[in-house]
Amino acid sequence: MDNNLEFKTIIKRSFLDNSKRQLIINSDYIQFEDKDLATDYFTKFLSSEIKDYRYGVRWIRGAKFTIGRDYQIFIRNNENKIIKINFKSFYGINKSLHFKNYSGILNSLLKFYFNKIASDFIEKFQNQLEFSICNVHFSDKNIMIETNSIIKKKQNTILWKDVRTKDYRTYFAIYSQENPANINQCYNYKDDWNTAILNTVIRTILKNKE
Numbered sequence: 001m002d003n004n005l006e007f008k009t010i011i012k013r014s015f016l017d018n019s020k021r022q023l024i025i026n027s028d029y030i031q032f033e034d035k036d037l038a039t040d041y042f043t044k045f046l047s048s049e050i051k052d053y054r055y056g057v058r059w060i061r062g063a064k065f066t067i068g069r070d071y072q073i074f075i076r077n078n079e080n081k082i083i084k085i086n087f088k089s090f091y092g093i094n095k096s097l098h099f100k101n102y103s104g105i106l107n108s109l110l111k112f113y114f115n116k117i118a119s120d121f122i123e124k125f126q127n128q129l130e131f132s133i134c135n136v137h138f139s140d141k142n143i144m145i146e147t148n149s150i151i152k153k154k155q156n157t158i159l160w161k162d163v164r165t166k167d168y169r170t171y172f173a174i175y176s177q178e179n180p181a182n183i184n185q186c187y188n189y190k191d192d193w194n195t196a197i198l199n200t201v202i203r204t205i206l207k208n209k210e
Helices: 095-126 195-209
Strands: 006-011 021-026 029-032 043-046 050-061 066-077 082-090 131-133 136-138 142-148 153-159 163-167 171-176 184-188
Touching (some): 006 095, 021 095, 029 082, 029 095, 095 136, 131 195, 142 184, 163 195, 171 195, 184 195
Antiparallel strands (some): 006 021, 021 029, 029 043, 171 184
């Protein structure tokens, strides 16, 4: 298959894992050699089944300082089954190679699946349909976010003219221009499903409204 139509790589989870696991990402499916069963090595999701992803780097700490990184990517399908892709680097060995592989996987997931999912949400908004991403509810007039208080979680509505965002390395923040101290919420790329999709959709809507 043409390189532009498929991303293929080998994942070696760490120096303690001798298995070289094949990962294939293309427009039809994602397939990862994440099992150790002699009769069933692969987990495979068709593109039509894929709905969520999250990703990030977990720092591996030694007794006194950081000794490595654990690159983590999770993909979830419509049945809530999960493919976990992760690999570790220690003491900076092959750090550039690992980061290149990590970036290649994320770029391929966007290219083959999640750019389209984001575009579908934007089209829904343009057609004045309501939907939710990361517990953020979208309508043509406002968004509704869930904020944490001392007593309980609270639903807060923000009119589109007051919606503001900030993007950081590990998380994405939404807040109200009118009341930023009390109406705000953060979404973590590693822990919250589809934070990257939320970022793309809400910022595209805001840009189109300018």
